[in-house]
Amino acid sequence: MRFTDLLKLPLVALWQQKVRTLLTTLGVVFGSFVLAASLSIGQGVQDTIERMSHRSDFLRKIRVGPAWGDSKTEEKAEQIEIKGEMQEDKRDRIRKATLQSKQRFATDRMRIKLTREKLQELAALPHVESVVPVIWQYGTALIDGQAQAVDIGSGRPVDVDCQRRLVAGRLFESSSETAALVSEFLLYRLGLTDDDAVKSVVGRTLRLEFRPQHHEPGFSLSLRKSDDTDVTREELAVLDKIRAQLPTAVTKLDLNPADLQTLQKAIHGVARPTSGPFHADFKIVGVLRLRNEEEQKEPWDPLRVETEVVLPFETATDLYFRVPGQNKQGIGQAIVIVDDEQNAKEVFKKIAETGLSTDALLEYIERERLMYLMIFGGMTCVAAVALLVAALGIANTMLMSVLERTREIGIMKAVGAGNGHLQFIFLAEGALIGISGGVCGLLLAWGASFPGDAWVRTIVTRDLKIDLEGSIFAFPPWLIFVVVSFAVLVTTLAAVFPARRAARIDPVRALRHE
Amino acid sequence: MLNSLSKPSNGLSYAVRAVELTKSYGTPAAPVAALRGVTFEVQRGERVALLGKSGSGKSTVLNLLGGLDRPTSGSLNVAGNDLAHLSGKHLARFRSTTVGMIFQSFNLIPSRTAFENVELPMIFSGYAPRQRQIEAQSALEAVGLGNRMRHRPAQLSGGENQRVAVARSLVNRPEIILADEPTGNLDSATAREVMDLILNHVQTHGATLILVTHDEELASTYTNRVIRMKDGQIQTEPF
Structure with a gap:
């Protein structure tokens, strides 16, 4: 028998039972549609995550910070004495609360600090390309005697974002140059309002001034009138003077002996500022414009410069540790850049072992991937069951x-x-029902992917402010093959029993059958 | 009886040789015997009638000859094929090419047109569409239905349906025509027409005809030998 005739017979049989064929095929269409859609969105989302994370070197960056905890006051709860007659479980609760409140007011809660040595240790780890300290300091900026309070940050010599926002001058030549970038807003606040003045500022000297930092507990007493201006440099200088004189001057205040004794007991032994403000000078090499709205929507990057004064990161680190009182503290965070994405996991593990707090996008992405894999895996199972029911x-x-x-x-x-x-x-x-149902389901899913993608895109853009690249539905060749062949396989298997029944029919009896 | 069988046979002179054929239905524990040792021979080109009342076993014999069923015991050779031992695949091939069967109830597929019904045996024997077209058309023309090829069985009369069935049985030019009460559902005039068609073909092509009937007159008119059956056995010595 010829193969074409062998195919024609089932086709004719299906055609003769149009409604029945249509209904059975519809079951397969819907099953295949759900299967194709869930596989497609599963693959598409994975691809999108991959694409988005490869857009920059996100996956090679690991954020490292000091580990917080109860360092010096590693007192055990059992050692705390709780006085009074009480039930044991209450004593236990009070003891724990006492320990917690002690720890909350402990002066030195950072267990492992990001000191210079720690940074060097990180840089020496295998597969670490570089360690970029992220410095953030509060100080006063002075140009020609004019002063403004500013945030001072660190930046890298090569920085696409800064390059884009550079309106005058240049970027840093090296990470240890004694140079600074300033924002147009700082210049405006310093009175350099005209465009010409902004341009002429390049090459001039920027002085940064810091008040010595003390990290002891103390009284905070605020008398300053509350308006929306920053504390000025002059005000700060006066405050420092008061602070220096206060321990001896308290006797001159109108206080009764008991009050005086209480006050003296509280401030006894507090270090007094020994030096005046610390300052350093930098050459202004460039001016940065403010970020526009579109740039503000860009995905967050720990290395993005957000401050009004930017120093090259090595210079900034050096300055940070030179400011009195800060050298012991360690810096807030550093970004470890790994040589290759493949090694990021390994380096991440190594850093975590040192006890420092770590944070990497990689981790989130892996978690997200697992989550999506589970969701879409579940959907695929449901789809497979739908096909089995069909x-x-x-x-x-x-x-x-x-x-x-x-x-x-x-x-x-x-x-x-x-x-x-x-x-x-x-x-x-059976196979024909499978192939037509599978192909139709696949086409349906493909057709639905366009409005589906547009809908998801709208939501993502609206809620997450991210412009997705490419579709979140993917139809790679393997998917087309898997959906159609699964549909064909399932429907053909469904036909096995009926087909054997048909083959076993006894013709003599069948011809007597009415 | 066996002696008389062995004498003229050389493997080519007979179309059918059945020896001690039995056929039982039902369970092995409680068998119902339909044939109880039937032995006969039909020569090539012979026209034989199997005559008997209903339940005599004549249709069972025909089904065995047509390869629709296998004997319980005994040997059966039809046109050189040992039907008791033929594989399922070869038996199917035998049905489509060696024998042509005509039934009382026509047995046409209602959803297929007259042409498509006639074409069917050729499909299973692997003919190309073009050849099928020519052969099926000429077979239908030969039975006088050249102008009703696209009609379905429901659109045709009983006589016309039986003529389609005759065309179908002849289209593969079988050596043996097996007709099971072919006129049972037809009026006498139509019956004669149909039988004339069969006879004409048998004579033209030198085919063998085995006609199952309970009609003595039909048997004597269209065949040259009668084998009478009763209770699953042959009554009259056929040789």
Whole structure:
């Protein structure tokens, strides 16, 4: 028998039962649609995450910070004495609360600090390309005697974001240059309002001034009127003077002896400022404009410069540790840049072992991936079950069809159809339902992916301010193959039993069948 | 009886040789015997009638000869094929090419047109569409239905349906025509027409005809030998 004829017979049989064929195929269409859609969105989301994370070197960066905890006051709860007659469980609760409140007011809660040595240790780890300290300091900026309070940050010599925002001058030549970039807003606040004045500022000297930092507990007493201006440099200088004189001057205040004794007891032993403000000079090499709205929407980057004064990161680190009182504290955070994404996990593990706090986008992405994998894996299972249910429907319908066509099958056998032919005809009916249902379901999913993608895109842009690159639905060749072949496989398997029944029909009985 | 069988046979002179054929239905524990040792021979080109009342086993014999069923015991050779031992695949091939069967109830597939019904045996024997077209058309023309090829069985009369069935049985030019009460559902005039068609073909092509009937007159008119059957056995010595 010719193959084309062998295919024509099941096609004709399906055509004769149009409504039944349509209904059984619809089951497969919907099953395949859900299967294709869930596989497609699963793959698409993974691809999108991959694409988005490769947009920059996100995955090579590990944020490292000091580890917070109860360092010096590692007192054990059992050692704290709780006075009074009380039940043991209450004593236990009070003891724990006492320990917690002691720790809360401990002066030195950083367990592992990001000191110079620690930074060097990080840089020496294998696969670490560089360690970029992220410095943030509060100080006063002076140009020609004019002063303004500013945030001072650190930056890298090569920085696309700064390059884009550079309106005058240049970027740093090296990470240890004694140079500074200033923002146009700082210049405006310093009175350099005209465009010409902004340009002429390049090459001039910027002085940065810091008051010595003390990290002891103390009284905070605020008398300053509350308006929306920053504390000025002059005000700060006066405050420092008061602070220096206060321990001796308290006796001059109108206080009764008991109050005086209380006050003296509280301030006894507090270090007095020994020196005046610390300052350093930098050459202004460039001016940065403020970020526009679009730039503000860009994904967060720990290395992005957000301050009004930017120093090269080595210069900034050096300055940070030179400011009295700060050298012991260590810096707030550093970014470890790994040589290759493949090694990021390993380096991340190594840093975490040192006890420092670590944070990497990689971690989030892995977690996200796992989550999506689970969601879409679940959806795929549901889709597969839907297809199996459709297959049961097919098996049932085809069994009925075999019964209805008993006489026809008998006639076909009488005129020369072999068991193999009949088996093939019914299996082919199943396969044809599978292939048409699978292809239609796939096309449906493909068609639905356009509005689906547009919808998700709108939500993501609106809520997350991220412009997605490419579709969140993916239809790689393997997906097309898997969906269609799974549909065909399931429907053909569903036809196996009916096909065997058809082949086993006894022609003599079948011809007597009415 | 066996002696008489062995004498003229050379493997080519007979179309059918059945020896001690039995056929039982039902369970092995409680068998119902349909044939109880039937032995006969039909020569090539012979026209034989199997005559008997209903339940005599004549249709069972025909089904065995047509390869629709296998004997329980005994040997059966039809046109050189040992039907008791033929594989399923070869038996299917035998049905489509060696024998042509005509049934009382026509047994046409209702969803297929007259042409498509006639074409069916050729599909299973692997003919190309073009050849099928020519052969099926000429077979239908030969039975006088050249102008009704696209009609479905429901659109045709009983006589026309049986003529389609005759065309179908002849289209592969089988050596043996097996007709099971072919006129049972037809009026006498139509019956004669149909039988004339069969006879004409048998004579033209030198085919063998085995006609199952309970009609003595039909048997004597269209065949040259009668084998009478009763209770699954042959009554009259056929040789």
